[in-house]
Amino acid sequence: MSENNRDKMPYLLYLARQRLLLENIDGHIVDIGGAETTGDRYRWKLDGKEAQGETLNEVDALLEEVEKHLSFLFVDGQFTSLPDVSEDYGDRLDNAPSRQIALPELSDNDENIVR
Numbered sequence: 001m002s003e004n005n006r007d008k009m010p011y012l013l014y015l016a017r018q019r020l021l022l023e024n025i026d027g028h029i030v031d032i033g034g035a036e037t038t039g040d041r042y043r044w045k046l047d048g049k050e051a052q053g054e055t056l057n058e059v060d061a062l063l064e065e066v067e068k069h070l071s072f073l074f075v076d077g078q079f080t081s082l083p084d085v086s087e088d089y090g091d092r093l094d095n096a097p098s099r100q101i102a103l104p105e106l107s108d109n110d111e112n113i114v115r
Helices: 059-067 072-081 086-095 108-114
Strands: 008-016 019-023 029-038 041-046 052-056 098-104
Touching: 008 059, 008 072, 008 086, 019 072, 019 086, 029 059, 029 072, 029 086, 041 059, 052 059, 059 098, 072 098
Parallel strands: none
Antiparallel strands: 008 019, 008 098, 019 029, 029 041, 041 052
16 A cells, blocks of 8 residues: 555654654654754754754754654654653744654555564
8 A cells, every 4th residue: 555545644843942842633742852053054863763864954954854764653652652741841832943744654664564
């Protein structure tokens, strides 16, 4: 089955206080990694996954690059195992840079993992 025919789960990916955060449709927020500015670049790293990189010092480019390294199974695991940090960030996220993303519930690669 192609990813185009799969259900997609919406999330909001944020950068706030040098942390990468994800919010699910229930309003729960988890901290999935960090990003820091070094010169004219962002360096980022996801926690719990060997994914890291750097982009130009543009938040949109950073969030777009991080999105490429997210899968539904990884994100679902983070919401299952990490605490909800909604209260820690409160309405600070109202003005935080964000990107709306949608992840297919299972990709063709993920099907081999769960079988």
